[in-house]
Amino acid sequence: MNRFLKYSPTNLSLYPRLLLYFVLVSIAPLVLIGVVSYTISVNIIRERAAQFGAQMIGQVSVEINNLIADAYKVAGMVAEDPAIQAVLRNPLEDNISKRFSTDLAVDTRLNFIQNSYRNEFFGFYVIGANGGKYKSNFYSVKNGELYNTDWYHQIITAKEPIWFKTHLGSYAVETIGQSMVSVGFTIIDKATGNISGVVLIDIEADQLAKMISSRLGKTGYMLILDDQQQVICYPDLPSIPERITFPVLWNKSRNSAAYSSQDKIETGNWEDRSIIISKGLTVPGWKLAGVVPAEELTRDSRMMGFLIAGILAVICILALIAALTIAGSVANPIKKLISLMNKVEDGDLSVNMNVKYNDEIGHLGNSFNVMVGKIRDLMNRVYEEQQELRKTELKALQAQINPHFLYNTLDSIIWLARANRNDDVVTMVNALTKLFRIGISRGKDMITIEEELEHVENYLTIQQLRYKGKVISAILVPDELKRFYTLKLILQPIVENAIYHGIKLKREPGKITIRVREDEYGIIFEIEDTGIGMTPEKLQALDNTLKNAAGEKMESYGVKNVNERIKIYFGANYGLRFYSQYGVGTKVEIRIPKIDGEDQNAKSSIG
Numbered sequence: 001m002n003r004f005l006k007y008s009p010t011n012l013s014l015y016p017r018l019l020l021y022f023v024l025v026s027i028a029p030l031v032l033i034g035v036v037s038y039t040i041s042v043n044i045i046r047e048r049a050a051q052f053g054a055q056m057i058g059q060v061s062v063e064i065n066n067l068i069a070d071a072y073k074v075a076g077m078v079a080e081d082p083a084i085q086a087v088l089r090n091p092l093e094d095n096i097s098k099r100f101s102t103d104l105a106v107d108t109r110l111n112f113i114q115n116s117y118r119n120e121f122f123g124f125y126v127i128g129a130n131g132g133k134y135k136s137n138f139y140s141v142k143n144g145e146l147y148n149t150d151w152y153h154q155i156i157t158a159k160e161p162i163w164f165k166t167h168l169g170s171y172a173v174e175t176i177g178q179s180m181v182s183v184g185f186t187i188i189d190k191a192t193g194n195i196s197g198v199v200l201i202d203i204e205a206d207q208l209a210k211m212i213s214s215r216l217g218k219t220g221y222m223l224i225l226d227d228q229q230q231v232i233c234y235p236d237l238p239s240i241p242e243r244i245t246f247p248v249l250w251n252k253s254r255n256s257a258a259y260s261s262q263d264k265i266e267t268g269n270w271e272d273r274s275i276i277i278s279k280g281l282t283v284p285g286w287k288l289a290g291v292v293p294a295e296e297l298t299r300d301s302r303m304m305g306f307l308i309a310g311i312l313a314v315i316c317i318l319a320l321i322a323a324l325t326i327a328g329s330v331a332n333p334i335k336k337l338i339s340l341m342n343k344v345e346d347g348d349l350s351v352n353m354n355v356k357y358n359d360e361i362g363h364l365g366n367s368f369n370v371m372v373g374k375i376r377d378l379m380n381r382v383y384e385e386q387q388e389l390r391k392t393e394l395k396a397l398q399a400q401i402n403p404h405f406l407y408n409t410l411d412s413i414i415w416l417a418r419a420n421r422n423d424d425v426v427t428m429v430n431a432l433t434k435l436f437r438i439g440i441s442r443g444k445d446m447i448t449i450e451e452e453l454e455h456v457e458n459y460l461t462i463q464q465l466r467y468k469g470k471v472i473s474a475i476l477v478p479d480e481l482k483r484f485y486t487l488k489l490i491l492q493p494i495v496e497n498a499i500y501h502g503i504k505l506k507r508e509p510g511k512i513t514i515r516v517r518e519d520e521y522g523i524i525f526e527i528e529d530t531g532i533g534m535t536p537e538k539l540q541a542l543d544n545t546l547k548n549a550a551g552e553k554m555e556s557y558g559v560k561n562v563n564e565r566i567k568i569y570f571g572a573n574y575g576l577r578f579y580s581q582y583g584v585g586t587k588v589e590i591r592i593p594k595i596d597g598e599d600q601n602a603k604s605s606i607g
Helices: 002-006 014-080 082-089 096-115 150-157 205-211 294-318 321-345 360-418 422-443 449-466 492-501 536-546 557-570 597-601
Strands: 121-128 133-135 162-168 179-188 195-204 221-225 231-233 266-270 274-280 287-293 446-448 471-476 485-487 510-519 522-529 575-581 585-592
Touching: 014 082, 014 096, 014 121, 014 179, 014 195, 014 205, 014 221, 014 274, 014 287, 082 096, 082 121, 082 179, 082 195, 096 121, 096 133, 121 179, 150 162, 150 179, 150 195, 162 231, 179 205, 195 205, 205 231, 321 360, 360 422, 360 449, 422 449, 446 449, 449 471, 449 485, 449 492, 449 510, 485 557, 492 510, 492 522, 492 557, 492 585, 536 557, 536 575, 557 575, 557 585
Parallel strands: 471 510
Antiparallel strands: 121 133, 121 195, 162 179, 179 195, 221 231, 221 287, 266 274, 274 287, 446 485, 510 522, 522 585, 575 585
16 A cells, blocks of 8 residues: 555656646547547548449449340340341251351351440350351350250240349350350240240350449449349459348338339448448349448548557657667667668568668678679679570570471472472472571561561461461451561461461361450460360470479470570560360460560660
8 A cells, every 4th residue: 555655646756747647638638539530530431432332333333234225235136137037937957058058147147246236245146946056256156955955944934034143154155264144035936926046145244343343432342233132243352252141221211122222322331330332223133232341431530540549659659769769870770781681691682771871880781782782793694694595595496496397398399399280389489488588587586577477477388388278377467566576486386386286187177367466565476276276284284384394395396495585585474375175276375575666676686
């Protein structure tokens, strides 16, 4: 008891007593202000979040409803098209040629309709009760009798258009894992009144996700629900489950249905954790819902609390500033130097010690900077030497590949000459001459895209003469991209690989299509063939080889040569990427930076 009395405020001197009273008087108002400010800010933030969310939901719902309306409009055009109704009214042609002609005509018409409308439509499909299957895109129609599937029967038994929530892949064609939202319509034969088939429209779920990708604030999000509160579509947010249960607290009237309104936006609280905003869509039972999490609502209020706590902390810290300043002037530079040394140990040689004082610690920092600079210069010198060595090795590998092709070409010329195919001999010799002229390129490593395409076109001319009728080619490139520069001889090895390891292994002729396009990161060459394709195991082995995985080998050295040359010249972000399906074909993407005439003149590798 005596100990407590000794340290009571009345026994303290005036200075500590005033300090104690000041602290007590200051903390109480600060706490009160903090509570009041927090309460007011939460209410304001909730109101503004609800208003902003309602505005966003209204705008996005109009966009989605327009997409739905366009889907209905297009489906009606397809279902009532006289030519399509005539095809579905009659049995399928027994003659394969006639059936193919009919399929091509209907597919072309569907493709024309699709291209006339929105890009969000992935494909239109007409499935006839007579077994006919027609599509608007270039994907392969699924095998089997599609009119016996569950989704087909759901469409023809529904009185209204029926929507299918997000599902993996298309119901009608073979796709590569895209998620789809589909809508089906019944086709009624105007002549008989009978159901002659269905129209199915696929919309990529990613397209709907883009429409609802705008955030409500910083962390709020939107999603589409059905009348069972199951998620139809949502942005790429892993935290959203397939089914969400929202209590009926969507507006002030607890007795009103949460999803009853098609033209009114409803708002409410979700167990006081979030603000929920919803608006009905034109698809029966579908709603566009927005969720603004509690963290979004209280973030600014927490900042106010942090500010008050910071003020109290500053009052306590002021007494320590003098001692901390003296100790910090010695300890902080040493801690900084230790931190920089740890970064150097981890391989970061870009660090530098900022020396402020000309004392012992300053001399130590200067010595550290000199040491790191010498290590960095040595590493750069070794790296440049290794790069030059690698370039030399790759050029040697390229020289080893060319004689084999030249031998085969000359052998083909001899064979054509013996067969008295003099025009073909002239064509092949002319193509071979141009091939080597562009390949040599006066010692330059960089040529224009137009020259590179001319080079591969000459190579294809030679191969088409060697394999008469076996290889078909098409080169599609916008004129505005032809002037840009590329590393030379990157297309021919890929085309060669497509012929020898893809098309040559199939009995029927194969097609090689070369496309050139651009994106925000550079220029992309696409080389697509209809050859034998690759199994997943072989595709994985090829990918491992391109990544220099140990133990992996590749049948075509030219492919790896191209990939390594591109990475050496342009960096690790560029190179080759393979896509393949066994029995269907292979597509190779070659990514390079966009280099115009002025950029390529600055490169030392260009002659």
